[in-house]
Amino acid sequence: MLKKILFYFFLTCSTGLMTSCFDIVEEIDLKSNGSGAIKVTVNLSKSRTKVSSLMKLDKVDGLKIPSERDIRSEISKITTTLKKTNGISNVHSSLDFTNYIAVVSCDFRNINALNTFVKTLSAQFKTSLSDYSIYSYDAKSKTLSRTYKYNSAGQKELNKLKPENQKSLQNAYFTYIYRFEHTVATQKNSLAKVSSNKKAVMLKANVLDIVNGKANLSNTITLN
16 A cells, blocks of 8 residues: 555656666565554665766656655655554654665554555545555455556656656566465465465566556465
8 A cells, every 4th residue: 555655656756767776665464363564665776876866957858856855745744644544553764865765664453444544645645546456354264355456647657758768667666575474375466476485475566567557466365
């Protein structure tokens, strides 16, 4: 869920900065009762020299380059909203402007708290964020489902860039990692892999494939 907020925000930031390489990692630790924790990391460190230089500009391809102050303000808004969201607690965030790494994390009481959080931020930022992904969890059958719906908003932003600048995002990736207390019996996304100890599922997809609708993030994971 958090990834959708940060993805939309940093997509504009990162494409505008023509970052040749960045990573977005969403980690969810889910307990058997449906509560858990989520941590999202946006890492632009592999392109920090380029990012540092381009952040001194006002615009690239007509897109405004966010200042350090702008980014701090956005992260502050996100954390403030999170702290006010029912079922969300232990909210933390950090920004490293030396290596260009942003981290936001929190605990959630249940899966509904994550879905409520997305709807809350969707209203705040006036976007259709809640249309992207919906999570559900059945404690009895020990099944976690992520229903992902492609949204063309990111592609419209991408299309504003020159072709050579779009190609610079070929080495940008989004990864989700779901960890569980029980072992994984099955998972239904062909792009995802189960860890050697069978207690985690990981999916890594190219950001351009996600933006262009070529990668599906949906999954249904059943535990033993």
